[in-house]
Structure formats: C-alpha cells, structure tokens
Amino acid sequence: MDMNQYLDVFIDESNQHLTAINDHLLALEKEPDNLNLVHEIFRSAHTLKGMSATMGFEEVADLTHQMENVLDQVRNHQLAVTVPLLDVLFTCVDALEKLIEAAIEGHEADVDVNQVISALNQAAGKETAGEPSPENQSELTSNGVMQALDEYALTVIAQSQEAGFNLYYLKVTLDSNCLLKAARAYMVFRLLEEEGEVIQSYPSVQEIEEEQFDRTFEVIYISRQEAEPLKESVLKIAEIEQVELQPLSYDELKRVEKNDEGRASQQKGEKRETTQQKEQQQASSGGRTGMQRATKTIRVNIDRLDKLMNLFSELVIDRGRLDQIARALNHQELLETVEHMSRISSDLQDLILTMRMVPVEQVFNRFPKMVRSVARELGKEVELVMSGAETELDRTVIDEIGDPLVHLIRNAIDHGLETTEERVKAGKAAQGRVELKAYHSGNHVFIEIKDDGRGINRDKVIAKAIERGLVGEDQAASLTDQDVYNLLFASGFSTANNVSDLSGRGVGLDVVKNKIESLGGQVNVDSEPGQGTTFSIQLPLTLSIITALLVKVGDETYAIPLTSIIEAILVDKSEIRTVHGQKVLDFRGRVLPLIWLKSVFHVDQDNEEGNLLPVVVVRKGDKMAGLVVDQLFGQQDIVLKSMGRYLSQIFGISGATILGDGKVALIIDCNALIK
Amino acid sequence: MKKMVVFQLGAEEYCLDVDYVKSIERLLPITRVPNVAPFVKGVINLRGVVTPVIDLKLRLELPEEEITEQARMIIVEADDVEVGLIVDAANDVLDVDEKDIEPPPEVVGHASKEYIAGVVQHEKRLLIILDVLKVLSREALDYEPAVGMEQ
Numbered sequence: 139m140d141m142n143q144y145l146d147v148f149i150d151e152s153n154q155h156l157t158a159i160n161d162h163l164l165a166l167e168k169e170p171d172n173l174n175l176v177h178e179i180f181r182s183a184h185t186l187k188g189m190s191a192t193m194g195f196e197e198v199a200d201l202t203h204q205m206e207n208v209l210d211q212v213r214n215h216q217l218a219v220t221v222p223l224l225d226v227l228f229t230c231v232d233a234l235e236k237l238i239e240a241a242i243e244g245h246e247a248d249v250d251v252n253q254v255i256s257a258l259n260q261a262a263g264k265e266t267a268g269e270p271s272p273e274n275q276s277e278l279t280s281n282g283v284m285q286a287l288d289e290y291a292l293t294v295i296a297q298s299q300e301a302g303f304n305l306y307y308l309k310v311t312l313d314s315n316c317l318l319k320a321a322r323a324y325m326v327f328r329l330l331e332e333e334g335e336v337i338q339s340y341p342s343v344q345e346i347e348e349e350q351f352d353r354t355f356e357v358i359y360i361s362r363q364e365a366e367p368l369k370e371s372v373l374k375i376a377e378i379e380q381v382e383l384q385p386l387s388y389d390e391l392k393r394v395e396k397n398d399e400g401r402a403s404q405q406k407g408e409k410r411e412t413t414q415q416k417e418q419q420q421a422s423s424g425g426r427t428g429m430q431r432a433t434k435t436i437r438v439n440i441d442r443l444d445k446l447m448n449l450f451s452e453l454v455i456d457r458g459r460l461d462q463i464a465r466a467l468n469h470q471e472l473l474e475t476v477e478h479m480s481r482i483s484s485d486l487q488d489l490i491l492t493m494r495m496v497p498v499e500q501v502f503n504r505f506p507k508m509v510r511s512v513a514r515e516l517g518k519e520v521e522l523v524m525s526g527a528e529t530e531l532d533r534t535v536i537d538e539i540g541d542p543l544v545h546l547i548r549n550a551i552d553h554g555l556e557t558t559e560e561r562v563k564a565g566k567a568a569q570g571r572v573e574l575k576a577y578h579s580g581n582h583v584f585i586e587i588k589d590d591g592r593g594i595n596r597d598k599v600i601a602k603a604i605e606r607g608l609v610g611e612d613q614a615a616s617l618t619d620q621d622v623y624n625l626l627f628a629s630g631f632s633t634a635n636n637v638s639d640l641s642g643r644g645v646g647l648d649v650v651k652n653k654i655e656s657l658g659g660q661v662n663v664d665s666e667p668g669q670g671t672t673f674s675i676q677l678p679l680t681l682s683i684i685t686a687l688l689v690k691v692g693d694e695t696y697a698i699p700l701t702s703i704i705e706a707i708l709v710d711k712s713e714i715r716t717v718h719g720q721k722v723l724d725f726r727g728r729v730l731p732l733i734w735l736k737s738v739f740h741v742d743q744d745n746e747e748g749n750l751l752p753v754v755v756v757r758k759g760d761k762m763a764g765l766v767v768d769q770l771f772g773q774q775d776i777v778l779k780s781m782g783r784y785l786s787q788i789f790g791i792s793g794a795t796i797l798g799d800g801k802v803a804l805i806i807d808c809n810a811l812i813k
Numbered sequence: 814m815k816k817m818v819v820f821q822l823g824a825e826e827y828c829l830d831v832d833y834v835k836s837i838e839r840l841l842p843i844t845r846v847p848n849v850a851p852f853v854k855g856v857i858n859l860r861g862v863v864t865p866v867i868d869l870k871l872r873l874e875l876p877e878e879e880i881t882e883q884a885r886m887i888i889v890e891a892d893d894v895e896v897g898l899i900v901d902a903a904n905d906v907l908d909v910d911e912k913d914i915e916p917p918p919e920v921v922g923h924a925s926k927e928y929i930a931g932v933v934q935h936e937k938r939l940l941i942i943l944d945v946l947k948v949l950s951r952e953a954l955d956y957e958p959a960v961g962m963e964q
Contacts, residue, residue, distance in 0.1 A: 452861050694845065739847035779863040781846075781856060784894045784951065789848045794856055794863045802844040802856045802863055 145242065148193050150437070152238050155182040157503050159231055163224060164506045170219035173212075179227075180209040186234070188352055192317070195241040197251045198234060204255045205230050208262040217262055226261040228507065230254055291337050292388075295360065299388045303334070303360040306368070309382035311354045316377040320349045325375050327357075333368070334361025353379075358386070440533065443494055450483075450490055451777035451796075454683065457483055458774060458798035487683060495530035495679075498576045498585070501540045502527045505547060505574060512551050519558055519569040520551055526576035531583050535677055538657055539585070542650040546587045546673050547572060549647070554589035554671050564668070566590070582659075583679060588672040594665035596622050606631060623663045627651040655809050656792075658684075658701070684778060686795070686805065688771035689754065692741035695803045696767075697776055697795055702808040704755040704762065706770055711749050723764055725755060732764045733811055738790055758812040765811070778805070814908045817933075819940060820887060820900040822870055823878070827900075828907065828933070829887070829943040835895070837903045838886040857897060859888065866897035872948055873928050891945050898948070907940075909933050914942065 159182045166175040183205045190198035205227070211217040233249045240247030299305055308330075312322055323346045330336050338358040341351045361368065369383045457480055464476045502524050513520035531539070555561075555570035562568055573588040596619060603609045603625045609617065625631060627647045654661050659677040678684075678701070686697035687706065707725075714721050714732065723730045732753065735741070753764040776795040779802075781788070792807035817828035818837070843855040843866060852871035856863050866886055871877055878901075886897040917929040930944040 448861055741847075781863055782865060782895055784865045784896050784949070785846060785849065785853070785856070788846060791846065791848075794844075796858050796861065796863070800858055801842050802858050804844065804846065804856075 144193065146437075148189055149238075149242055152186060152189060152198075155186045156231060156235055156238070158182045159186075160503075160507055163227055163231065164510065166219060167221075167224055167510075176209055176213045176219075180206060180213065183209065184352075185350065188349075190238075190241075193241070195237070197247070197249075198237050198241065201230060201234060201237065201251055201254060204258050208258055211262055223261045226254075226257050228510075229257065231507075291358070294335075295337060295358070296388050298335075298360045303362055304364070305386045305388065306359045306361065306365065307356065307384045307386050308359055308372070309354060309356045309380075310372065310378060311380040311382075313377040313379045314353060316353070319351070319353070320347050322375065322377050323347075323351075323355060326372060326378070329371060329375065330357065330359055330361070333363050334359055438493075443490075443533075447490055447494065450486065451683070451779075453483060454487070454775060454777055455796050455798060455800070459800075462798050491532070491679075491683070492530075494533050496533050496536050497527060498529050498531055498536065498539075498583070499527035500536055501543060502574065502576075504540075505543075508544065509547065509551065509572065512548055516552060517557070518551060518555055520555065521569050521571050522574065523571060524574045529576040529578055529583055531677060532679065535657055538653065539675075539677070542653045542675070543574075543585065543587070545647070545650050546675075547574065550587055550589040550591070550671070550673075554591035556592050560592075583677045585675045585677065586672055587675075588670060590670040593667040593669055594623055594626070594663070594671055595667070599623075599625055602631065603628070619665075623665060626663060627661065658699070683775055685773055686776045687754065687773050688797075688803065689735075689752070689765075689767040690769035690771060691735045691739060691767050694739070694741060695771070695797065695801070696735065696739075697774075697803050697805045698754055698756065698765070698808065699792075699805065700773060702756045702758070704757050706752065706754045707764075708750045709753045709764075711751060714751075723753070725762070725764065728762065730755065730762055730764045732766055734766045735806070736766070736768070738811065756808040756812070758809045761812050763808075763812045765806070765808075776803075776805070815911055817907050817909050817940070817942070818887065819904045819907055820885070821902040821904060822873070822900055823875060826904075826938055826940050827943050828909070828940045829889070829945055831906060833889045833891050833945045835888040835890050838888060838897065840880065840882075840884050840886065840899075854899065857886070859897070862895075864888065864895055864897050866899055867948075869898045869900055869948070872898075889945055889949070891949050894949050894951075896949055907935055909935060909940075917941075 159179050162175045162178045162182070166172065166179070169175070183202045187199050187202035187206065190196075190202065208217065208223075208227075212219060212223075217223070233251065233254045236249045237247045237251070240249075295305060310323075310326055312319055316322055327336060327339075327343070336357050336359050339346065340356045345351060346355055365383055365385055369381050372378060372381045457476075460476050461480065464472045505524065506522055509520055509522040550572050551570070555572070556564065556566075558568050561570065571590045573586070575584075575586045575588070577584055599622050600609070600614045600617070603622075604611055604614060606628075608625060608628050608631065627650075631646055631648070651661050654675055654677070657677060659675055662674045662676075663671065664674070665671040685700040687700060687703055689696050689698060709723060714723055716722070717729065721732045723732055752767050752770045754767060754770070755762060755764050757763075776797075779794045779796065781791075781794050790807055790810050791804050792810075793805045794802050795805060797803050816831040818831050818834050819826055819828045821827075838859070841857040841859070843857055845855040846853060846865070852867050854866050854868050856865050858864075868877070868880070880899060881901070883902050885900055885903040887900055887903055888895065888897050890896075913935075914931045914933050916931055917926055918932065919926070928944050928947050930942045933940050933942060
C-alpha cells in the first residue's frame with residue numbers, strides 16, 4: 139500500500155498534535171499541578187506515536203513512546219513537574235518537529251534521538267530506564283475496560299448471566315504490520331456480534347472506528363459460545379496476532395469495581411485521576427461532536443486555491459474587456475448583462491478571497507515557545523499576552539509575516555525589556571510583559587507588538603545615528619520624536635551596545651520594514667520613555683486584487699495603487715517652480731516635489747502638449763510626491779501578478795497586471811519613488 | 814539519446830535540451846520593462862502568467878537585428894525561473910546522441926563562448942548547444958538604473 143496518499147494527512151495532524159503538546163506544556167509550566175494538561179499531552183503524544191508508527195517513522199514513534207513513559211509517571215504521581223523536566227519535554231518537542239520535518243522531506247534528521255531519550259530518562263529518574271513490564275500495561279488497560287462499564291452495562295451483564303450466557307473478557311492484539319486496523323477491528327466485532335453481544339469496548343467503538351487505538355483493544359462480551367471455539371474463530375481473522383480470553387463472572391466484575399472505589403477513597407490522588415479521566419472522556423466526546431461539525435469543511439490543497447484565483451483573475455480581465463466592448467457598442471441588453479456579470483463576479487471575488495483567508499493564529503502559535511526560550515537565554519522573565527489570534531489574513535501575507543514578527547518580538551524582549559534587576563529598581567514588576575495583538579480595521583489588519591520596557595532612548599538613538607552618519611549633528615536637535623523613532627528602521631542601525639546572540643544576526647529593523655512594505659503594509663513605532671514601546675504593523679487584507687489608477691506615460695500604460703494616491707490633479711505648467719534644482723509645486727501649502735515618470739522609466743516619446751500636466755499626488759508615510767504623467771485613465775480593479783523570479787527587483791516597479799486587452803501593465807512602486 | 818529543440822539565430826543553428834522547454838510561442842505583445850538590462854525586452858502575458866522575455870541575440874552578445882514575423886519565443890524553465898527567449902525561428906526537434914557532443918571550440922560563430930555547452934554534428938549540420946542555466950543566470954541583470962528624478 140502506498141503511504142504517500144496519507145502523508146498530507148499525517149503532516150497536518152502531526153503539526154496539530156505538536157502544537158497541542160506545545161500549548162499544553164506552556165500551560166503546564168504555569169500550573170504544574172494540573173494533571174489534566176498532562177493527560178492532554180499524553181494523548182497527543184500517544185496519537186503521534188500511533189500515526190508515525192503507521193507511517194514507518196520509527197524515530198518519531200520511539201521518542202513519543204519514551205515521552206509517554208515519562209508522562210505516565212507524572213500522571214501517576216511518581217514524578218513531579220519541574221523546570222528541568224519541562225525543559226527536557228520542550229527539547230523533545232523540538233526534536234519531534236525536526237524529525238517530522240525530515241521524515242516528510244525524506245532525508246535524515248539532524249537530531250540525536252538517543253541523546254534526547256537519555257535526557258528524558260534522566261529527568262524521569264532510574265525507574266524509567268526500563269520499560270514498564272507488559273503485565274503492568276495490561277493491568278492498566280484492563281482497568282480501562284472495567285472502568286468504562288456503567289451501571290446499565292452491569293445490569294445487562296447480571297441479567298444475561300442469569301439467563302445462562304457466558305461472560306468473557308477479550309483482549310485482541312492486531313498484527314504490528316496491520317494497516318487497516320479499524321477494518322480488522324470491525325471484522326472482530328462483526329464476528330462477535332453474530333454469536334453474542336459486546337457489552338463494552340475499550341477504547342470506545344467510535345474511537346476504534348477512527349483508528350484511535352494502538353494495536354490492542356478490549357471488550358466485555360456475552361455469548362452462549364464456549365471459550366475455546368470463540369478464541370479460535372477470532373484468531374481466524376487475518377492479521378490478528380493474539381487473543382487473550384478470560385471468562386468472567388458478574389461477581390468478579392462487581393469486585394473489581396468495589397476495589398476501585400475502595401482504593402479511590404484511600405488515595406485521594408487516584409480518585410482525582412478517575413474523575414479527571416471522566417472529564418477527559420467528556421472532553422473527548424465533546425471534541426468528537428466538534429469533529430462531526432467539522433465534517434462540513436473539506437481540506438483543499440492550497441495550489442488549487444491559487445489556481446482558482448488565477449482563473450478568476452482571467453475572468454476579471456475579461457470582465458473589463460467585455461465592459462469596454464459593451465460601452466463602445468452601446469447595446470442596452472449587452473450592457474445590462476455585463477453589469478449583472480460584474481456584480482456576480484465581484485461576489486465571487488469576495489468569496490474566493492475569503493477562502494484564502496487564514497487566522498493569524500497559525501503564525502502566533504509558535505511565539506509562546508520562542509518567547510520562552512529567548513527569555514531563558516537572556517535571563518529575563520517575560521510574559522507573552524496574545525489576543526486576536528482569530529483575525530484573518532490572506533494566506534500569502536501569513537506566509538510572509540512570520541519572520542518580521544519573530545524579529546520584532548525578539549527585539550522587544552532583547553532591547554525593549556530591561557533586565558529583571560533594572561525593572562525591580564525602577565519599581566516595575568519583575569516579570570516583563572510583551573503583548574501581541576491582532577485586529578481588523580477597515581480594509582486592513584493591524585498587528586501590534588507592545589512591551590512594557592524602558593522605551594526608546596531618544597538621545598541614545600540620535601547619538602548612534604550621528605555615529606553612523608545617518609543624520610548630521612546640526613539636524614539632530616530639530617528632529618521630532620517620531621523622526622527619531624523612524625531612525626531605527628534606517629539600514630545599518632542597531633542600538634544594542636553588545637551584539638547579543640539574538641538580535642545581532644546582521645538583520646536590522648530595516649529588513650522588517652522592507653518586508654512589510656513589500657507586502658503593501660506599513661510599520662510604525664511609538665514609545666513612552668520608561669513605559670514601553672509599541673510597534674504597529676498595518677497590513678492589507680489581501681494582496682491579490684487591488685484598485686488602481688491607470689495612467690499613460692508616452693504610449694505605455696502603468697497602474698498606480700489607489701492606496702498610495704492622495705489625489706490626481708491637473709497642474710498648469712506656470713505653477714511649477716524650481717527649488718534647489720528640483721521642480722516643485724505648491725500643493726495646499728506644502729512643497730510637493732515632482733517626479734516625471736517619463737524620465738524615471740526612460741520613455742522616449744515626447745508628447746507634452748498644452749499647458750496642463752496631469753499629476754498624481756502619492757504618499758509614503760507622511761511624505762508626498764507628485765508623479766507627472768501624460769494622461770489619466772480612470773480607476774480599475776486589477777489583479778496583482780508577480781513578474782517571476784527572474785525580474786524580482788526592478789526600480790520603481792512592484793509588479794504587473796493584465797489589462798482588458800490582454801496586455802501587461804506594470805504597477806508603480808510609489809514607496810521606491812519617494813525618497 | 815537526448816531530444817533537442819533546434820532554433821535559428823542569424824545564420825547559425827542552435828539547440829537546447831527539450832527538458833527545459835515549456836512551449837514555443839509566436840510573438841506576443843511585449844510590455845517594455847524600464848531600468849533593466851537591454852537584453853530584457855519586457856514581459857508578456859502568457860496565458861495569464863506574466864513572463865519576462867529576453868532577446869537571445871543580445872544576451873549572447875550577437876549584433877541586434879529587427880525582430881521579424883517569423884520570430885518565435887521559446888519558453889524555457891530552469892531553476893524555478895521562467896523566461897521566454899526570442900529566436901529567429903524554431904525549426905524542429907532532433908535526437909542527439911550524447912557521445913556526439915563535443916566541447917565548444919575556441920571560436921563558434923559569434924556567440925560568446927561562455928553561454929555554449931558544446932557543439933554537435935548532426936547530418937552535416939553543426940548545432941551549437943545553448944547553456945540554458947548560464948543564459949538565465951541573474952547576475953547579468955545587475956544593471957544600475959539611472960534614477961530619473963528631475964534634478
């Protein structure tokens with residue numbers, strides 16, 4: 139059987155489980171006594187083990203198995219949750235991430251599993267060196283099926299025994315190479331149901347159907363059949379490795395139950411565990427109904443969505459073309475039809491765009507662990523507060539936004555927050571706080587990274603900027619605070635006196651700024667000395683379709699994104715003045731430098747006629763410029779197209795689009811044009 | 814045996830490995846892209862995908878000629894880079910025995926030697942094998958744009 143078809147599912151689910159383990163470990167760190175969390179982690183590790191063993195990823199299975207052993211000790215109160223233990227568990231998760239990634243890509247992982255395993259064993263003490271004996275395990279699990287018996291089942295058992303049925307406990311072990319475990323289990327059940335009745339199974343029938351079991355399952359079964367023939371007929375089913383069959387009596391079952399209760403009342407701890415197990419069962423059944431609801435969604439390969447988007451953009455282009463033709467013909471019915479089509483296609487556009495939206499949670503998920511490790515490395519106490527993780531963004535933006543955010547968060551912990559001693563001295567809480575907040579506003583999504591650290595030191599920034607030659611000493615005094623903060627984004631700037639391991643990676647905030655601007659977004663920084671710093675990122679909801687103003691330069695058509703445009707005006711040539719060799723215009727009391735696109739883009743034709751020049755006033759932050767063009771064409775929805783890797787960096791051009799006539803028009807990058 | 818697409822540049826016949834070729838197109842309307850190396854003629858709309866096209870003659874440092882009706886665009890893909898190459902004509906596809914391929918001689922026509930992977934003799938025709946990876950290397954694109962702010 140070809141495993142590749144399951145690989146996608148494996149990738150998805152293993153990532154889900156890793157994230158779950160991670161989240162629960164972080165939560166466990168905060169409340170080490172919460173055994174529920176240990177159960178959750180155990181469950182995820184267990185599922186991972188099962189999945190990876192099925193996929194043949196031995197190392198992953200090994201490691202998760204060892205994790206299970208340790209976690210089992212924790213939940214049996216043989217081991218306390220300590221910081222070193224958590225550290226080891228985090229290391230395990232890291233190793234698992236690497237192993238799974240490597241397994242998916244089909245190469246060897248750069249991880250020494252044995253080392254991680256021995257660290258695990260060390261953390262767990264000597265007891266874990268040997269694996270728990272099989273008897274031990276079977277006792278544990280047989281408790282499982284016994285415990286699962288409820289009052290009703292017991293009554294049924296009692297009655298059937300009176301009616302002369304035999305009562306059995308069956309433990310069925312499937313062959314380790316068995317691929318369709320659920321199918322085999324089903325065959326066993328069908329056989330059993332022919333001759334009697336299955337009172338109870340462990341795991342539950344539903345879990346077995348969903349293959350949520352390892353290799354064994356247990357049932358309590360009543361039948362008129364004798365033990366030996368029963369065992370033989372079960373063993374006849376293919377891929378059954380072992381069948382353990384014990385006759386039971388109702389009294390025995392009762393005794394097991396009483397024993398359980400007796401023990402429970404003696405040992406408070408275990409009592410807690412059983413109730414927790416019940417809670418867990420409830421939680422998992424809740425999760426199942428959740429899954430049932432979730433069956434209304436389907437997984438779609440992202441490539442298909444991209445293709446859909448591509449095809450749709452072809453439609454948008456044709457729509458534009460049809461619109462042109464209809465207007466030229468001035469045919470009433472055609473015009474109406476085109477208008478109707480336009481409306482439908484804009485609905486369709488909205489729909490497709492929302493399909494590509496994913497919650498920013500995907501990116502946020504990895505931050506708690508990162509913050510933890512960065513904080514430990516720097517010896518700082520940091521609390522990360524995240525909100526708005528459900529805010530949705532286009533997938534393309536999500537893919538790109540991770541690195542800049544990682545950088546800003548590291549920056550906040552490294553440079554923003556003071557050391558613990560400094561904080562205490564300043565009368566602040568010893569634990570620093572980094573807030574990560576995402577929210578929606580208009581056509582944009584905002585992500586804020588806020589720390590309650592020392593704030594930006596204006597003098598220090600200026601001193602550094604002068605040293606780096608970014609500003610002249612004479613200019614420095616006249617800079618506004620905002621100007622000073624923006625210096626942080628200048629290339630080659632770093633205020634850290636000692637280059638730390640974390641932030642001194644040769645990438646400065648300028649890289650962050652460039653990345654975000656390339657996504658059509660903006661970064662702003664605000665700071666209050668002694669109170670903290672806030673970085674605010676503004677991102678467009680989607681990158682795929684934008685509204686743009688089409689202009690002609692010579693006989694070439696260019697598109698200017700509407701988001702950069704303040705206004706399009708006609709200017710009389712006599713109004714243009716020259717200041718320091720730069721042609722400028724008085725625009726509402728401000729000096730507006732003029733840029734001739736003809737010369738920026740080396741357009742040969744010279745057809746400047748008349749005295750009126752069309753000028754598009756564009757902005758970048760609070761700076762403005764006027765782009766001189768030959769003709770204004772009106773605005774249109776355009777589909778952003780990349781120019782491919784070959785032409786990735788062209789001065790003044792951010793991308794291309796396809797117009798109604800099928801020709802390519804270039805999109806102007808106003809940010810590059812404004813100095 | 815290797816399949817090669819044969820094409821014409823001026824008076825000479827060139828060929829390239831068919832594995833690189835995605836399609837061969839008639840001339841499509843080209844949108845000029847400013848501030849790039851002169852051999853980049855611009856971009857085309859190739860069934861919804863914006864694709865750069867380069868004038869192969871200029872790229873190989875051959876003299877520039879008027880692009881005629883017969884000209885074709887060979888769309889090649891290598892290293893995740895997709896580019897259209899403008900050639901004078903794309904004639905046919907040939908099977909070439911790999912052991913017939915010889916290293917490029919010192920002087921082959923006019924094309925700069927660095928873009929040539931070898932030559933092959935095929936029934937009295939001398940075919941020059943194009944080194945597609947070299948032709949598509951982006952180093953040659955480093956072209957200082959003359960910033961056109963009106964000073």
